[in-house]
Amino acid sequence: MGKIKINNIFGRKENILSIYLTAGYPVINSMPDLAIALAQAGVNFLELGMPFSDPLADGQTIQYSSNVALKNGITLEKYFDQVARIRDKIDIPLIFMGYFNQLLKFGIEKFLSNCVETGIDGMIIPDLPPEHFEKKYKEIFDKYDLSLSFLVTPTTTESRIKYIDKLSSGFVYLVSTSSTTGKIDKFTNEQAEYFKKIKNLNLNNPVIIGFGISSRDKFLLANKYADGAIIGSAYIKTLKNSANYILETKNFVNKILKK
Amino acid sequence: MNYEIDKHGFYGSYGGAFVPELLFANINELAQNYINIIEKEDFQNEYKSLLKDYVGRPSPLYFAKRLSARYNTNIFLKREDLNHTGAHKINNTIGQILLAKRMGKTRIIAETGAGQHGVATATVCALMDMECIVYMGEKDVKRQAPNVARMKMLGAEVRPVSSGSKTLKDATNEAIRDWINNPGNTFYIIGSVVGPHPYPDMVAIFQSVISEEMKLQLTEQTGRDYPDKIITCIGGGSNAAGAYYHYINNKKVELISVEAGGKGINTGMSAATSVLGSDGIIHGSMTKLMQTADGQIIEPYSISAGLDYPGIGPLHAHLIETGRTKVLTATDDQAVKAGFLLTKTEGIIPALESAHALAALEMIEFSLDEIVVVNLSGRGDKDMETYLQWNTTDIIPD
Secondary structure (H helix, E strand, C coil): CHHHHHHCCCCCCCCCEEEEEECCCCCCCHHHHHHHHHHHCCCCEEEEECCCCCCCCCCHHHHHHHHHHHHHCCCHHHHHHHHHHHHHHCCCCEEEECCHHHHHHHCHHHHHHHHHHHCCCEEECCCCCHHHHHHHHHHHHHCCCCEECCEECCCCCHHHHHHHHHHCCCCEEEECCCCCCCCCCCCCHHHHHHHHHHHHCCCCCCEEEECCCCCHHHHHHHHHHCCEEEECHHHHHHHCCCCCHHHHHHHHHHHHHCC | CCCCCCCCCEECCEECCCCCHHHHHHHHHHHHHHHHHHHCHHHHHHHHHHHHHHHCCCCCEEECHHHHHHHCCEEEEEEHHHCHHHECHHHHHHHHHHHHHHCCCCEEEEEECCCHHHHHHHHHHHHHCCEEEEEEEHHHHHHCHHHHHHHHHCCCEEEEECCCCCCHHHHHHHHHHHHHHCCCCEEEECCCCCCCCCHHHHHHHHHCHHHHHHHHHHHHHHCCCCCCEEEEECCCCHHHHHHHHHHCCCCCCEEEEEEEEECCHHHCCCECHHHHCEEEEECCEEEEECECCCCCECCCCCCCHHHCCCECCHHHHHHHHCCCEEEEEEEHHHHHHHHHHHHHHHCCCECHHHHHHHHHHHCCCCCCCCEEEEEECEECHHHHHHHHHCCHHHHCCC
16 A cells, blocks of 8 residues: 555645644553544544664654653554554554664664555655765665655755655655754744745655644644644643553544634 | 865764754854864964963973883883873863954853863863853762863853763753854864764864874874874873874874773673663763663763763774774773873873773783884872772882
């Protein structure tokens, strides 16, 4: 299914919402229940984060959740088990999010094949540089039906954006700010200009805005400028010290989608 | 250039810049400019004059007579411990801050473990009147109080890092995140030959003054510009990179890197990266690192905070892989013992890091006509507490 499944989300309805969650957080086995609750609440696709000990591209909230998850004992084996359980119950696209070292150590082919077998549809690997991917790994990735989304930031030049678009599949991940995740609470004029600039480039891939999306207003704005929005930190925050994280999850999504 | 890197910063299969797109513009700006700026005459003039008049270079190459007699060979000590701030680290921070100034940067950030690189950075920031923020793991802030005090007195802001394992690797992550969040005005001074390209190459270039001087000093003292063996300690590997730099292509010189064996390689308490590590990515660089089967990076251990790093510089991974360097490991005990031995025989208290290099003297068979250089990367003042806590009655040699 993979790539087609992701392509099918776009252009069919307005206001696409993706949610990021950390495997193993808040408790070791919470990801399947949370993923199912998110899908039932109307989320269009999910980023399933595999915690890494040294997550360079993540802000404090997701670092914290990763740290807790690793202490809870999350491993790749458990991650893939949980993904398979999620896949049994829900049909929306599932995106792996993690760091390149995890693939390298596990074995890239084995990793990608595990992803396909357990029901992952696409990948986001923030520290895999597009040049290196193209030179060394594209051939391997091409063997598997998985989308791969590269990041674009406000400091990415126009020619590089086009190059990244060319190498990406599924969607391009537009980082809303030159900042690690979850630091800001509103879009500035500068950001709006940047989003418009990207829109006018008419990229081949749909564009999803992530980083710093924390409210319904920002979610709607992001959808105005692009093809969808990813929420990570704001959602992870609601799970901290939560007595009923399933209820919390439903409430959170309802607030964003205003159901 | 004596380390062969390709245009993407790879030494063979190691190195590169595995950084999130958020960091690409910063890294790219540096990678495009560093060689041009460093090679300019005005840069070289200012750099060399500061090394001479401010740092106190050239550092002596000292023939250690009594130590030589003990090991039946000819041992020279490259005295990086006599540099201003007490170690080789300042060779690099002077170079990088001059680069930062020429690139129009106004804010300096750095990571530090034991505090030596933090002090060397705070020092040059005071000298150049630049804002200085040093990231340091919360645990290290507590363990290294005197260096924290030095950095503060020099005007730096020390930011304790509470993420991850709260030590050097996490301080490095936090410094990288700071750089992501402050593109434009900020320059990140990395302290070792680690991190994304161009850092390993750039830091090696700034440390190459060590072997540049060795060539002249050896010629003067022995009539030949190269030794038979160079022995260095290696954590990230910046002093080793500097000491090897001009000898990489001279195969007559045996290069020996000594890693921290901690409480013993098989105890789970060591920093013997090349023995216990496998290929992977740490701090944006493909290298050898200590990691779990899942690719999670393992917190290392050594009595010496400067060797307590879970990776090694990519150029060292390459040199080891190709057999150009040989790696030995010295345990805490062996290093402390070697530190006491040098103190007693030559009147020099070495840093615990450098004591690991000295410990290798016990492990190698020398001949009488050999010339051996040990790079004495730092002085031991900072380690007095650790030395004195050791049960010295057992280990002080005759």
